[in-house]
Amino acid sequence: MEKMEHTVLDEQQGDRIDKIISGLDDEWSRTQVQQWIKEGAVLVNGKTVKTNYKCSLNDVIKISIPEPEELDVIPEEMDLDIYYEDKDVLVVNKPRGMVVHPAPGHMTGTLVNGLMAHCKDLSGINGVLRPGIVHRIDKDTSGLLMVAKNDLAHESLVNQLVEKTVTRKYKAIVHGVIPHDFGTIDAPLGRDSKDRQSMAVVDNGKHAVTHFQVLERFNDFTFVECQLETGRTHQIRVHMKYIGYPLAGDPKYGPKKTLDLNGQALHAGVLGFIHPRTNEYLEFEAPLPDEMEYLLTQLRK
Numbered sequence: 001m002e003k004m005e006h007t008v009l010d011e012q013q014g015d016r017i018d019k020i021i022s023g024l025d026d027e028w029s030r031t032q033v034q035q036w037i038k039e040g041a042v043l044v045n046g047k048t049v050k051t052n053y054k055c056s057l058n059d060v061i062k063i064s065i066p067e068p069e070e071l072d073v074i075p076e077e078m079d080l081d082i083y084y085e086d087k088d089v090l091v092v093n094k095p096r097g098m099v100v101h102p103a104p105g106h107m108t109g110t111l112v113n114g115l116m117a118h119c120k121d122l123s124g125i126n127g128v129l130r131p132g133i134v135h136r137i138d139k140d141t142s143g144l145l146m147v148a149k150n151d152l153a154h155e156s157l158v159n160q161l162v163e164k165t166v167t168r169k170y171k172a173i174v175h176g177v178i179p180h181d182f183g184t185i186d187a188p189l190g191r192d193s194k195d196r197q198s199m200a201v202v203d204n205g206k207h208a209v210t211h212f213q214v215l216e217r218f219n220d221f222t223f224v225e226c227q228l229e230t231g232r233t234h235q236i237r238v239h240m241k242y243i244g245y246p247l248a249g250d251p252k253y254g255p256k257k258t259l260d261l262n263g264q265a266l267h268a269g270v271l272g273f274i275h276p277r278t279n280e281y282l283e284f285e286a287p288l289p290d291e292m293e294y295l296l297t298q299l300r301k
Contacts, residue, residue, distance in 0.1 A: 002064075002065040003062065003063065003064050003065070004024070004062075004063045004065065005060065005061065005062050005063075006020070006021075006024060006060075006061045006063075007058055007059070007060055007061075008020065008055045008056065008057055008058060008059040008060075008061065009057075010057060012055055013055065013056060013057050014054050014055070015054065015055055016051070016052055016053065016054060016055075017037065017042065017044065017049055017051065017052075017053045017054075017055055017061070018030050018033045018034050018037060018051050018052075020055055020061070021033045021036075021037075021042065021061065021063060028151075029151040029152065029154065029155040030155060031151075031154070031155050031158065032151060034051045036063065036065070036066065037049065037050070037051045038051065039066070041063065041064045041065070041066055042061065042062070042063050042064075043061070043062045044059050044060070044061055044062075045059060045060055046060075046062075073102055073107075073112055073113060073116050074107070074108060074113060074116075075113065075116035075117035076108060076109070076113040076114055076116075076117050077114075077117045078113070078114030078117065078118075080092055080111075080114050080115070080118055081093040081094075081095070081286075082118075083144065083284045083286065084282065084284060085119075087121075087149060087150075088148070088149055088150060088152070088153040088275070088276050088277050089146060089147065089148060089149060089153050089157070089275065089276065090115070090119070090132075090146070090147040090149060091144055091145070091146055091147070091271060091282075091284050092111065092115070092144070092145055092147060093142070093143060093144055093286040094111055094137060094141075094142060094143060094144075094145055094268075095142055095289070096139075096140050096141065096142040096263060096289060096291070097139065097140060097262070097263070098110065098111055098139065099111070099139045100112065100133060100136040100137065100139075100145070101133050101136065111133075111145070112132070112133065115132060115147060119149065121149045121150060122147065122148070122149055132147040132148050132149060132154070133145075133147065133148075134146055134147065134148050134154060134157040134158055134161065135157075135161055135166075135231055137268050138234065138237075138264070138266075139263070140249075140262065140263025140264055140266075141170075141263075141264065141266045141267065141268060142266075142267045142268070142286075142289045142292075143170070143267045143268025143269055143271075143286055144268050144269070144270070144271035144284055144285075144286050145268070145271070146166075146271060146273060148276075152276055152277070153276040153277070155276075156274075156276030157273060157276065160273055160274060161231060164229055164230065165273075165274065166271070166272065166273045167227075167270060167271065167272030167273070167283060168227065168228040168231065168268065168270070168271060169225055169226070169227050169228075169268075169269055169270035170225070170226045170227075170228070170236055170266055170267060170268050170269060171215070171223070171224070171225055171226075171266075171267045171269050171288060171292070172223075172224050172225075172226055172236060172240065172247055172248075172264075172265055172266045172267075173221055173222070173223055173224075173247070173248040173249075173259070173265035173292065173295060173296070173299070174221065174222050174224060174240050174245040174246060174247055174248060175220065175221060175245055175246050175247075175248060175254065175255060175258065176220070176221070176222065176244060176245045177217050177218070177219075177220070177221070177222055178212075178214050178217070178222045178224065178245055180214070181213065181214050182211075182212070182213050182214075183211070183212050183243070184209065184210070184211050184212075185208075185209070185210045185211075185212070185239040185240075185242065185243055186208075186209045187201040187205075187208060187239060187242055188201065188202060188203070188204070188205030188206060188207055188208055189201060189202070189205045189206055189208040189232045189233070189234075189235060189238055189239075190202040190204060190205030190206060197252075198234075198252060198253070199232070199233050199234045199235075199238045200238060201238065201239075201242045206230075206232055207230060208230045208232045208235055208239065209228075209229035209230050210226050210227070210228060210229065210235060210236055210239045210240075211226065211227045211229065212224050212225065212226045212227070212240075213225050213227075216296075218299040218300070219299075221248060221299055222245065223296060223299075224240075225269075226239075226240075234252075234253070236266060237250055237252070237253045237264060237266070238253060241253040241254070247264040247265055247266055248261065248264070248265040248295075249261030249262070249263055249264050249265050250263075250264035250265075251263065251264075259295060261291065261295070265292055265295060267286075267288055267289060267292055268286075269285055269286055269287075269288065270283065270284070270285050271283070271284050272284070
């Protein structure tokens with residue numbers, strides 16, 4: 001374990017501890033530093049502090065830099081559908097049925113296993129089991145994901161998600177015929193008190209906003225495009241159920257009688273973000289997967 005000591009200078013008085021430490025080394029991202037503070041690896045005058053602690057002149061900061069954990073993810077050769085890649089970021093089109101990162105129960109066959117074989121350099125901010133993963137989409141949702149190849153990129157992309165500047169548009173087929181062309185669902189999401197494995201609209205939940213637009217109407221279904229303003233777990237699935245139009249094929253939030261799809265008809269089709277290094281806005285679009293196209297063809301009949 002590497003140790004480092006720093007005494008707070010005159011011009012650093014009043015600055016947050018995480019800001020000061022991340023400024024000591026270009027390789028240390030603020031997110032990484034905050035993690036160290038939470039783990040008690042940072043002491044100020046011999047005591048642990050919170051990440052928002054404001055430093056005083058001559059405060060002595062001691063940092064015990066933890067050894068990076070060995071990555072226990074097995075690289076697996078996969079035929080990944082990569083839309084864009086450079087030294088900082090990668091954009092991949094995930095097929096439905098694939099889990100994004102390893103977890104107990106599925107340590108292999110995930111997108112992260114494939115990414116590890118494809119490129120050795122992925123950011124380590126999220127701990128060892130989900131290197132590079134900035135945001136995720138559900139197993140049975142297909143579509144575009146951005147992946148960070150270093151901590152600088154990771155921090156930039158996470159900040160863009162927090163600031164709601166990332167463009168994320170999804171196509172979905174829902175039960176029922178939505179009468180109006182546009183709508184916004186603003187309803188807080190949290191764990192369902194009756195079923196901890198599910199999410200629900202709850203009073204004390206996290207702020208969640210989904211905008212939708214009707215693309216096509218059928219006898220009993222509607223084809224919509226949803227744009228995420230926030231990115232909560234199962235957000236589109238729960239929000240559409242909440243307003244009475246659950247996703248077709250959704251085993252968790254949809255009706256018992258639904259389309260036989262082996263999972264929800266949801267595709268992350270458009271992804272746009274500002275490149276962490278060049279500050280250029282990039283946007284990508286992935287076409288609907290074959291099974292959703294086939295479903296629409298059947299519904300049109």
